Amino acid sequence: MSLVNICMKSSALNDIKDLGLNYTLSDDSLNVIVNDLPYDYDHSIIDPDMQFCHILGINWNDVYNIELLTNEVN
Numbered sequence: 001m002s003l004v005n006i007c008m009k010s011s012a013l014n015d016i017k018d019l020g021l022n023y024t025l026s027d028d029s030l031n032v033i034v035n036d037l038p039y040d041y042d043h044s045i046i047d048p049d050m051q052f053c054h055i056l057g058i059n060w061n062d063v064y065n066i067e068l069l070t071n072e073v074n
Helices: 010-019 048-056
Strands: 003-009 023-025 029-035 063-068
Touching: 003 010, 010 023, 010 029, 048 063
Parallel strands: none
Antiparallel strands: 003 029, 003 063, 023 029
């Protein structure tokens, strides 16, 4: 299974805790590690990264970048 790192504003920490997601916190950013989700072509949000955050309940305005960490074939 692929993992994704979402680098976010550290001010989003309480929201991430409320969502129960795994994270690491540095002085200026928050890194959230989650399992990758399949893209839904029929979803109302077309941008894959925005859709990904929406499905997870993450505020897109708090995101710096999204990075695929692993891409394993099962």
